[in-house]
Amino acid sequence: MTDQPLAGRTVIDLTTALAGPYATLLLAGLGATVIKVENPATGGDSARNNAPYVGRDGLSLAREDADDMSVSMLVRGRNKQSVTLNLKNPRALAVFADLVRDADVVVENYSPGVTQRLGIDYAAVRELNPKIVYTSISGFGAQGGPGSGKAMDSIIQALSGVMMTAGEPDEGPVRFGLPVGDMLAPLFAVIGTVSALLQAEHTGEGQHVDVSMLGALTSLVACEPFDAFDAVGLPQRTGSMVPRLAPFGILPAADGHLALCAPTDGFAHGVLRAIGRPDLIDDARFRNRDQRVRHADELHELIRQWCRARPLAEVIDAFTAEGVPAAEVREPRDAVRDPLVRKREEVVPVTHPRYGDVADLAATGVPIRFSSARAGFDRPAPGLGEHNDAVYRERLGYSEDELADLAADAVI
Template sequence: MTDQPLAGRTVIDLTTALAGPYATLLLAGLGATVIKVENPFTGGDSSRNNAPYLGRDGLSLTRRGEDDMSVSMLVRGRNKLSVTLNLKNPRAKAVFADLVRDADVLVENYSPGVTHRLGIDYPAVRELNPRLVYTSISGFGAQGGPGSGKAMDSIIQALSGVMMTAGEPDEGPVRFGLPVGDMLAPLFAVIGTVSALMQAEHTGEGQHVDVSMLGALTSLVACEPFDAFEAVGLPQRTGSMVPRLAPFGILPAADGHVALCAPTDAFAHGVLRAIGRADLVEDGRFHSRDQRVRHADELHDLIREWCSSRPVAEVVDAFAAHGVPAAPVREPREAVRDPLVRQREEVVPLAHPRHGAVADLSATGIPIRFSGARAGFDRPAPALGEHNDQVYRERLGYSAEQLAELAADAVI
């Protein structure tokens, strides 16, 4: 696709697991040529060994065939070229230098200190290619963090404070089911990378883009003034309802749950009319926002009682008829099959590269629509080292003899 925003850009992908590969997946979906560098002697990207697996006979918790692939890799590896390179082998430095010499971007998510030990940190790479944008995604930033400096999503959620923003006030911490710590940092990494590329167009100089998982998630926690809420006596954790925005929250219906968002006077009055209590619109307890916040429990009890005996569809329709924002609470399987997100390719079908759509699976698309460009995925995830010949021989000009020697010396 030559009409994609990042067409013509080359990204060297040294990432593994989720945070880094999600960033390079987005860059690939925007049109960059992403060359994924994997160690053949450790099985490549760790996500290649994440259950479940997809193969000829569908999904399984264990591999049943030689070409079974992890669903994680099927999602994160799309539109990427996979080459093998053992960066711990001294001879790999020359190959690595050839890869980055004409690249535009390098993305890595090693633990702090690893790139220095391997001789591929930013100062070393800058000597090879001063225009290169070198993007690091780590738990705590390039300087490292507490303990080992290694981070997993739950560690980041715990340290960011986000675990104490959900759940009931008297409950323990709540871990978000979606790995927000792992998935938020890549978004900032892509923003930083594209911004640095734009700057390099003017200055001719690349730079080091440093994004931490902890900083990314904590910055979002700071978008909501939880410390101010605490200072004025508003609870930080309110469970399914949000008293400071009343009426607002998740309400049980007869056959499911409904999300209700009615913080303004117009919306709140619409709720009262929808539940047959138009007589309360002028009630001093519920007429203005400040009074509704003060009487939030009372208001929410009224709405909850009305909703509990009615099916979700009826509740949503009643609120919609009065212009109130409300929606059914969906299961993930239903949500990713919404015709709207499918039509916009924000979620797309997922297939095995050899066996096709042997299971009904969904994968993330590129949730950005351009008026003058395309974005998306048109190639499946690669097998480990599938593109060694294409990249090393066709792109870098290595001979068959050189490739055979590098393989014999455990370099690739």
């Protein structure tokens, strides 16, 4: 797909697990050639051993056949080339140097200090290729952070404050089901990488792009003025409803739940008409936003009782007929099968490299549409080391004897 935005760019992918591989997945979906470097001594990316697995007979919780592949890898490995290289082997440095000399980007998500110990940190890579963009994704930044411990998603959610923005006021912290700590940092990493590539076009110099999971998530927490809410006495945790925007929140219907968003006078008056209470539009309690916020509990209970007695479809139809934003709360399995997101390829089928679409599973697409370029995935995830020959022999020019010697010495 040579008409993709990053076609012709080469990314050396040193990442594992989720945050790093998601960033390089997006770069691959935008057209970059992504060469995924995996350690043969450990079985490659840790995601290769994440249950469930997909094989000839569909899904299973344990690997039952050599062709079985982890769903995680089937999703995160698309459009990437896999080579094996044990960076702890001293001979690997020369191979790594050959990889990065003509590359545009290196992406890594090691713990702080690891790349320096291995001799593959930004300073070392810059000596080989001054124009390289070297992107680091870590829990707390390239220099480390609180205890410099492992930055799992739940740790980042806990430290960012986001766990205390959802749930009822008298409940304990709420962990988001989507691993937002792991998935936000890669988005900023891609923004930073592409920005640095643009700058390098003008300056001829690359740079180190440093993105932390904690910083990425906390920056979004700071985008909503929770500290200001606290200072003026507005509750930060309000459960399913948002009193400061009343009427606003999640409401039960007879056979499901809906999201209702009606913070303006026009929307709020539409809600009152929809529930058959136009007489309340001129009620002093609900006439304007400030008064609705003061009487939010009373207003929400009025709407809740009306919704609870009716089927979800009827409720949504009544609100939308009045121009009020309302939608059903979907299960994830239904949401990822929405015809609109499928048509736009924002969600796409999971494809096994040998058996095709065997399990009716959904995977992320590239949720960006261009008017004059393409984005997306046209190749399934690779097996471990599947592209050793293509990269080492065809791209780098290694001979058969050299490859055999590297393999014999457990370098690749």
